[in-house]
Amino acid sequence: MAKQILTLNQISLKGLERLPRDCYEVASEFAHPHAILLRSHKLKIEDIPASVLAIGRAGAGTNNIPVAECSKRGIPVFNSPGANANAVKELVAAGLLLGSRGIIDGIQYVDTLADMTDKAEMNKVLEAQKKQFKGSELVGKTLGVVGLGAIGSLVAEMALTLGMDVVGYDPALSVEAAWRLSSQVRKADNLSALFARCDYITLHLPVLDATRGLVNAELLSAVRKGTCLLNFARQEIVDEEALVAALDGDQLRQYIADFPSPALIGRDDVILMPHIGASTEEAEDNCAIMAAEQIRDFLENGNISNS
Numbered sequence: 343m344a345k346q347i348l349t350l351n352q353i354s355l356k357g358l359e360r361l362p363r364d365c366y367e368v369a370s371e372f373a374h375p376h377a378i379l380l381r382s383h384k385l386k387i388e389d390i391p392a393s394v395l396a397i398g399r400a401g402a403g404t405n406n407i408p409v410a411e412c413s414k415r416g417i418p419v420f421n422s423p424g425a426n427a428n429a430v431k432e433l434v435a436a437g438l439l440l441g442s443r444g445i446i447d448g449i450q451y452v453d454t455l456a457d458m459t460d461k462a463e464m465n466k467v468l469e470a471q472k473k474q475f476k477g478s479e480l481v482g483k484t485l486g487v488v489g490l491g492a493i494g495s496l497v498a499e500m501a502l503t504l505g506m507d508v509v510g511y512d513p514a515l516s517v518e519a520a521w522r523l524s525s526q527v528r529k530a531d532n533l534s535a536l537f538a539r540c541d542y543i544t545l546h547l548p549v550l551d552a553t554r555g556l557v558n559a560e561l562l563s564a565v566r567k568g569t570c571l572l573n574f575a576r577q578e579i580v581d582e583e584a585l586v587a588a589l590d591g592d593q594l595r596q597y598i599a600d601f602p603s604p605a606l607i608g609r610d611d612v613i614l615m616p617h618i619g620a621s622t623e624e625a626e627d628n629c630a631i632m633a634a635e636q637i638r639d640f641l642e643n644g645n646i647s648n649s
């Protein structure tokens with residue numbers, strides 16, 4: 343009998359192709375599925391049918407899944423670490439450029455010229471106005487990377503290619519990442535030391551009890567004036583009240599994040615994106631393939647990886 347896989351989000355076809363039709367049925371409704379495949383659907387323990395043997399998340403974070411309760415019920419939860427790391431890294435590159443150059447203000451200003459018909463006149467106006475969009479270069483600036491896992495270490499390598507100095511901090515740094523990054527990425531002894539010496543700081547941590555609200559008033563008071571903080575990881579890592587105070591007090595120059603938040607929308611010193619770090623065709627395929635293969639390996643062979 344074919345095994346039934348319940349999909350709670352639209353999962354990329356390339357991932358579903360890893361579940362052969364003669365052995366698997368895939369649908370968004372099943373009374374007694376063998377496994378669940380999902381992306382960002384917020385799953386509650388009471389919504390998991392008793393028949394479920396495994397859950398696969400096509401994404402890195404598992405904070406939308408009640409992992410501890412699943413463990414108590416003996417249900418492994420698989421994620422796809424690294425499968426969307428390149429997509430996030432590329433968006434961080436865009437974040438660094440948005441934080442260093444007057445790109446957004448400049449584009450918005452150009453839109454205000456829509457009614458001008460004379461090109462020469464437009465160039466004259468632009469010539470007079472463009473000094474207000476002057477930025478600074480990333481070359482020679484220091485980037486602090488907090489968390490050097492799959493995404494953080496790619497971000498560190500990308501920043502080196504832009505000519506930035508990179509300082510990293512990760513108390514759980516893998517031997518492999520330490521080896522790969524060792525020659526060029528300096529390690530900070532602790533977070534306060536990293537916060538105190540960087541022009542840009544980027545966060546690449548999961549949400550855990552230990553990381554929720556980690557970037558608090560004390561850490562933010564350590565930053566050099568003019569620092570730009572980037573958060574393409576999870577909103578909960580930054581204490582929002584402390585963040586607003588640091589921006590209001592001009593301690594922090596700018597905050598660029600991949601999550602909208604009512605308290606921050608509309609501020610001149612904040613750029614917010616709609617959680618699109620992993621929203622590329624390639625990342626969605628890679629994550630779905632990894633999650634589907636793990637579910638299959640578990641259901642067919644009992645193997646557990648990335649759980």
Ligand code: MLT
Nearest residue numbers: 381382401402403426620
């Ligand atoms: C992830 O956890 O993989 C990313 O934040 C993207 C997502 O939530 O889909």
